[in-house]
Amino acid sequence: MEEFPQGLQNSKDFSGGDSKKCQRTVPCQGYFAPQRIEEALEILSRYGKEIKIIAGGTDLLVQYYDRLYEINNWLDLKNIKELKEVKINKNQMIIGAMVTHTQLESSEDIKTYYPVLSQAAADIGSPQIRNRGTIGGNIVNASPAGDLLSPLMAYDAQFKLQSNQREMIVPAEEFFIGPKKTILQPNQLLTRIILPLPEEKTYGCWIKIGKRKALAIATIILALVVKMAEDNKTVKDVRTCLGSVAPTPIEIKEVRKKMAGKNFNQLDFAELGQIVEDKISPIDDIRGTREYRKDVAKEIMINALEEIDSARRERNY
Amino acid sequence: MTERYVGRNVYKVDAQDKVMGKAKYPDDIYFDNMLYLKIKRATHPHAHLRRIDISKAVKLPGVVKIITADDIPQVKNFGLIIKDQPVLVGIGQKMRYMGDALAIVIAETKEIASKAVRLIEVEVEELEVISDPLRAMEKDAPLIHKDGNILATHYLEKGDIKKGFAEANVIVENEYRTTFLDQVPLQVEAGVGIYDEESGFIKLWVASQWLHDTQADVAQSLGFPKEKIRIIQPVIGGAFGKKEDISVHIHLALAAIATKRPVKLTYTREESMIAQSKRHPFIIRVKTGATKEGYLTAWQAEVIGDTGAYASSGPAVVHKGMYHCTGPYNVDNVKGVAYTVYTNNTYAGAMRGFGTTQMAFAYESQMDILAHKLGIDPAQFRLQNAYNIGSSTPNGQILTHSVGVKETIKKAAEIAGWKGGLR
Amino acid sequence: MSKLTIGFIINGQKKTIETTTSTRLLDLIRDDLHLTGTKEGCGKGECGACTVIMNGELVASCLILATQSDGAVITTIEGIGDNECLDPVQEAFIETGAVQCGFCTPGMILAAKKMLEENPHPDEEEIKRGISGNLCRCTGYQKIIDAIKLAANRLSSKNGGRSEKDD
Structure with missing residues (x-):
């Protein structure tokens, strides 16, 4: 190895030793990492479109690969502790926008109340991605294939948007308006x-079809949530939400009409699958053709209904 | 020696360095005062370069120099088998795929080099883009290289093909297509170069699969004596055929000569996908005959290999693919033809199997289809046709030792729990 | 792009360093600190060659801005084991032949180490999930899985580590 230049082995200087906690407060020009929401909103109102909000960065740094220099100002939300909490408030679950996929996946409350969301988080990317990527980032990025979006719609999620002027709460369904497009304004967080x-008596099923088990961008996603009546047989309400089949995550509302009030035992799963197939109009892309997606949509709908049926039968009330 | 090693596990010599992160791959090498390169690539898959304007890019602070073809009139084409690949495409010359290099940007940082590449303006006169080798083979297709789009034709003949088909009770004829594949070694193309003015040596730290071939090719392209080119092999982060071809080498050498400073060039993964070799997509047309007892009598194959914009190992890969048209099965009468064809796709070269993997898709499919038609268990059908010691391959080689195909089939069937029968 | 100064602890050493708002943590680690055991394989978080442990979490350093690591505690492969005493995971990788080209190895070892910290007795599926963010292109996954099993066994038994030194 004599041909190697001197100085290459200097990495020794930084090796070994015990980790101590290192705390610094953050500068500075071009990069802001405030500790409170109000500060973040203040910075946002000052910079508007001239600042990029960064949460986990797992989409943003891919998008700006090799041209990060185009971004002049960063607003990093990493120090805002209250955005990292999952908590129950009366009859609502409040999830901070900076909650990571790993947190979602491992939260007992999420697992208990929103198993479809928990499983969706567990299926995202890889450990490295789940440790950084956040629920807020996934929502704001608004990819048609965003893993958490269909489950959130299926659980009737609402999003709190804040600016330093006002705050508003919008249903998930109204938030997404196109591929990577939302109603979020530049001064809003x-x-x-x-x-x-x-x-x-709420049951859910999560199905994601992709090319691999890990690091797959979904070819098609189904989040099915069914609420049963007291008798555990009669369908009270249902949400059939799909991803990667339209410019935004969508709900197939026709399924609601078809299932509501019916006895689950007497449902025609194939017919319901067919409704899903008929009501979507996906495009051909690198991950799958329109034809493939329509075929698969039907099959996974049938599978999801079967899975919910057996979960329902296992539960004794 | 034998007592120490034979029959014992030996740890890989560089494993300890690798598990500690100490092993030095090309991109891990740093010199003081080092400059970074980025390549401006083709803007169209098939076009004449009419104008290249680097004026905005050179003005960017931190850009040290930008080299275009005008600066290096003496530099010659390179290539593994045929010297058909330009180092830089000049005015009036053609870009033949999206990976062709138009300019070498040399800057103080990677970021400045990336910015500068985006400031280079190019005007082209577009030509018909040929992405299908069958179109390339048509008489009226525009020529990608001046000597024709069919780069090489190879023939194969063994026994009497007419007699073979006459003896067959069942004949199966099909066309198979395989796709481009990237070898995706985890380490992308990267290297560091220095030019020592005093001795006139160019030193390149680049992971290569064929050091001496690379040395000779770099030397002939630059017009340097071979002994003045030193290719130093750092640790390779995988290659799988992709690092047989020249990648960063000549660009590094030119930049080192021009600036007299150490230079580094590392492709992005995207650039590696666009610019560096691939597995050849094959169109394989096969006609196979067998007797009703399930013995192969005739095998005819036409292989069309898309070698993309440049030859690389193409003629050898496609040629070798054809030689393997029958797989590991005895056939007395074989006829084949193989065409290596230029297109405007990314050039194809070596990848694990070197043409034989594509063929396996065709011949094993033929075997299954034949077995099905004959009503014979496909494992049995393979066994009764498989090579033995003494078998002769389509190109007439007599196998004298190490023929394990029957054992392999039996073992594979056993592990797969194959119960026999038809599918 | 702005310049600014950040501080963090890397492999136990406190560092203060000037960087820019367009620098990735990966670039900082490699180009500024020359800790080149952390690799770039894709730059898009797909391959895991750039894996490091930051604030106790396995992360892809190609998807983190250098500025985001301000105040963080970071471990790279250079912070695992040393010449005198390799980490049991490193030893197991050598012994089972889990190292081929070696480019994925640092990230793979960090992923394995982190997984074993959280789950000392993983089954094969859990191991696969633990290293699912790390690609090996020499396709030595089986040996890597064997190595992680071996390391897990050794770490959970009293006399962990190799008894004989490889020489």
């Missing part, structure tokens, strides 16, 4: 995700 606590 998505701060919290609000989910109603589900009724007791």
Whole structure:
């Protein structure tokens, strides 16, 4: 190895030793990492479109690969502790926008009340991505294939948007308006995700089809949530939400009409699958053709209904 | 020696360095005062370069120099088998795929180099883009290189193909297509170069699969004596055929000569996908005959290999693919033809298997289809046709030792729990 | 792009360093600190070659801005084991032949180490999930899984570590 230049082995200087806690407050020009929401909103109102909000960065740094220099100002939300909390408030679950996929996946409350969301988070990317990527980032990025979006719609999520002028709460369904497009204004921050606590006999199923088990951008996503009546047989309400089949995550409302008030035992799963297939108009892209997506949509709808059926039968009330 | 090593596990010599993160791959090498390169690539897959304007890019603070073809009139084409690949495409010359290099940007940082690349303006006169080798083979197709789009034709003949088909009770004829594949070694193309003015040596730290071939090719392209080119092999982060071809080497050398400073060039993964070699997509047309007892009598194959914009290892890969048209099965009568064809796709070269993997898709499919038609268990059908010691391959080689195909089939069937029968 | 100064602890050493708002943590680690055991394989978070441990979490350093690491505690492969005493995971990788080209190895070892910290007795599926963010292109996954099993066994038994030194 004599051909290697001197100085290459100097990495020794930084090796070994014990980790101590290192705390510094953050500068400075071009990069802001405030500790409070109000400060963040203040910075946002000052810079508007001239600043980029960064949460986990797992989409943003991919998008700006090799041209990060185009971004002059960063607003990093990493120090705002209240955005990292998952808590129950009366009959609502409040999830901070900076909650990571790992947090979602490992939260017992999320697992209990929103298993579809929990599983969706567990299926995102890889450990490295789940440790950084956040629910808020996933929502604001608004990819048609965003893993958490269909489950959030299926659980009737609402988003809290704040600016230093006012705050508003919008249903998930109204938030997404196109691929990577939302109603969020440059001076607004998505701060919290609000989910109603589900009724007791609520069942859910999560199906994601992708090319691999890890690091797959979904070819098609189904989040199915069914609320049963007291008898655990009669369908009270249902949400059939799909991803990667339209410019935004969508709900197939026709399924609601078809299932509401019916006895689950007497449902025609194939017919319901067919409704899903008929009501979507996906495009051909690198991950799958329109035809493939329509075929698969039907099949996964049938599978999801079967899974919910067996979960329902296993539960004794 | 034998007592120490034979029959014992030996740890990989560089494993300790690798688990500690100490092993030095090309991009891990740093010199003081080092400059970074980025390449301006083609803006169209098939076009004449009419104008290249670097004026805005050179003015960017931190840009040290930008090299275009005008600056290096003496530099010659390179290539593994045929010297058909330009180092830089000049005015009036053609870009033949999206990976062709138009300019070398040399800057103080990677970021400045990236910015500068985006400031280079290019005007082209677009030509018909040929992405399908069948179109390239048509008489009226525009020529990608002046000597024709069919770069090489190879023939194969063994026994009497007419007699073979006459003896067959069942004949199966099909066309198979395989796709481009990137080898995706985890380490992308990267290297560091220095030019020592006093001795006239160019030193390149680049992971290469064929050091001496690379040395000779770099030397002939630059017009340097071979002994003045030193290719130093750092640790390679995978190659799988992709690092047989020249990538960063000549650009590094030119930049080092021009600036007299150490230079580094590392591709992005995207650039590696666009600019560096791929597995050849094949169109394979096969006609196979067998007796009703399930013995192969005739095998005819036409192989069309898309070698993309440049030859690389193409003629050898496609040629070798054809030689493997029958797989590991005995056939007395074989006829084949193989065309290596230029297109405007990313050039194809070596990748694990070197043409044989594509063929396996065709011949194993033929075997299954034949077995099905004959009503014979596909494992049994393979066994009764498989090579033995003494078998002769389509190109007439007599196999004298190490023929394990029957054992392999039996073992594979056993592990897969194959119960026999038809599918 | 602005310049600014940040501070963090890397492999136990406190560092203060000038960086820019367009520098990734990966670039800082490699180009400024020359800790080149952390690799770039794709730059898009797909391959895991750039894996480091930051604030106790496995992360892809290509998807983190250098400025975001201000105040963080970071461990790279250079902070694991040393010439005298390799980490049991590193030893197991050598012994089982889990190292081929070696480019994925640092990230793979960090992923394995982190997983074993959280789950000392992983089954094969859990191991696969633990290293699912790390690609190996020499396709030595089986050996890597074997290595992690071996390390897990050694770490959970009293006399962990290799008894004989490899020489």
